[in-house]
Amino acid sequence: MGARKGQFFVLAAVLLISLFFMGLPDKNNLITSKTGDMVFLFDNVYREYPFALNNALNMSDNIEDSIDRLSNFTRYTDTLMSQRLINYSTLWVITRNSSATSWNATVGNFLGYDMVVNVSLCSPSCSKAVIVVPNNSTNSTTWGIPLQTQVQLFVEFDSESHNVSVAINKINLYSMVRMQRGENIVQDYAFY
């Protein structure tokens, strides 16, 4: 009889321990909620992309060199974010007129998986380029379209779809930046 009573105590203790461990995920939020640094790092990186492109463009007339430098900056940022346990991913698109009647778009895909990106120009009739970009690389395409001074640029990939009115006589940058640590995700995009 005494042994049986002991069994009930053990059973109750096991139940108590189980309840405690079931409640542990809530406690972990105390640590993961401290993601304020990620928001600030995101702000820093997000704002730095146009500077990185401008700095790269200042160094060479060859746009390919500038694209290599922007890829380099992306990988550098990825390394620094990894040190802070942040999963960093980005996709950027550089567009420019390569002649009076043709347009060039270069996509940098650093999202962690291969991507198909649709880049469309409306000036005023629309013309679309479908660019397949393997992960951690860039791909470029040029297509002919009669250009007005102001064109509407559309960038579409995954479930993202963004557009902006751009001037054709400048190099345009679209960047989407995403940072994730645990369940916390910060993401935004911008045209420059």
Added chain:
Amino acid sequence: MPYNIKMRGVWYILEAIISIILILTFLLVIRNTALIAPQQDVSLTGYSLLRGLDDRGLLRNYTVNGDYEAINSSIRYYVYNHTVEICDYSGSCSGMKPNTTNVYVSSYIISGDNEYNPYEVKLYLY
């Protein structure tokens, strides 16, 4: 020794072990909570200070010239002591890293100043 008495002893031992586990986990939780709760994220203040310098047009020039002392002396913050370290693309750093405990670190990435030349600026508050 009768079987019942022997088994009772086994149960007592098992109960004692479970009790110890319960008490230890409870103490562990209390200890961790006490560590986490009062923390103030000073590193966010550090980030704001570095961004403030960048907005004032000072940070990039000082950084690419490796002038960590100029960055440090431009920071007007008197709650904590502070030092600055500048790390280049390869991870090689120049500057002063405090040799003490309870140090808050804030980072700021720059891609260069007119030319592409990426650096990480670290501000230590202690």
